[in-house]
Amino acid sequence: MAESPDWTSCLIRIRDDRDETAFVALFRHFAPRVKAFLMRSGADAALAEEVAQEVMATVWHKAAQFDPARASVATWIFTIARNRKIDALRKQARPEPEDLPWGPEPDPDQADAVGLQQEMDHLGQALAELPDKQRELIEKAYFGELTHREIADATGLPLGTIKSRIRLALDRLRHAMDGRAR
Amino acid sequence: MTKITHHLTEDLLMGYSAGTLPEAVNLIVATHISLCDACRASLDAYDAVGGVLLERHSHEVSEACLAGALDMIRKGETSATPAPRRGCDLVPAPLADYVGKGLSDVKWRPVGMGVKQAILETSPEATARLLYIPAGTAVPDHSHNGLELTLVLQGAFEDAEGRFARGDIEIADDDLEHMPVADISQDCICLAVTDAPLRFKGLLPRLAQPFLKI
DSSP states (O other), rough: OOSSSHHHHHHHHHHOOHHHHHHHHHHHHHHHHHHHHHHHTTTOOOHHHHHHHHHHHHHHHTGGGTTTTTTOOOHHHHHHHHHHHHHHHHHHOOOOOOOSSSSOOOSSOOOHHHHHHHHHHHHHHHHSSSOOOHHHHHHHHHHHSSSHHHHHHHOOOOHHHHHHHHHHHHHHHHHHHTTTTT | OOOOEEEEEEOHHHHHOOOOOOOOHHHHHHHHHHHHHHHHHHHHHHHHHHHHHHTOOOOOOOOOHHHHHHHHHHHHHOOOOOOOOOOOBBOOOOHHHHHHHSGGGOOEEEETEEEEEEOOOOTTTTTEEEEEOOTTOOOOOEEEEEEEEEEEEEEEEETTTEEEETTOEEOOTTTBBOEEOHHHHHHHEEEEEEOOOOOEHHHHHHHHHHTTTT
């Protein structure tokens, strides 16, 4: 498999051709990641697998709503998994912003999707290059059901330090993504 | 629409993206983002961080899980793209899910001095309410045990922090003591979210507090 498989065209084959082979490839890559995400958020293995299965089925059913100019496949699946997590683990509704007045472009500019994917690659690299402590804090904030205060209790660091470390880490990421974002 | 000048904090955007906020806070964040393109763009960036983090860890999934997923996609109806969710009558779509079609549907309860409120049903860690402040009215001076978020839907109010009009969100924490005053030109309607009871300074409002559920 290529180093960075083209998940965007894989998802577009699912969207446009209802291609099951493409779905299996996408599943083999993302279902274990969604499962790990759920487990880090406190789900046991069985529930995490069940939710991962539902998330991947949702990807198939909602493929028409995927907009490659706005989100990478990983980002889009993350948002679906996050919403299912709130529903399954916290039994809460998740208020979502109203849709933009324009939907996904039927035929988006390839350059947009490619540019977005490059940005994601940069972001992934920047994250990998963060000092371990900063990266761990960001991961805890995203994946643990932990508030900043709980992270402070767990790590023994004062709340202000946590917040400034997270801010610093985000600044570095933002810096790494500079140029295209705004 | 007037330009939005008071935005979400990084903490709130990140918490919303991570999915770690209480339902009532998610509601006010989603409502602000529905009105604010700048915060929507910031949220996209936080979601992108989530996407990158998702890639970093994996946990083996059984073959039965894949078989089950294939079963689900073959059986399930592929829903047509739903119509875009839109708000109406000053109420953005996420809020409309909690208050009904429009502000005319809201069942207001008086809390004194012409101010009215309607508590919305969410999970209990934080409380969301609509506030109706008649034009020119001052809300009693109060401070907070926790966080208070106030998003303007109609009209405007002003306090020591500045002027807040439709789409603007005020983020007040423990330290802020404020007395918001509604603009004289129009009644002001806000969505307010608190994660702890407000503390009013005067004796009377404090006595009334348990009854008002503020």
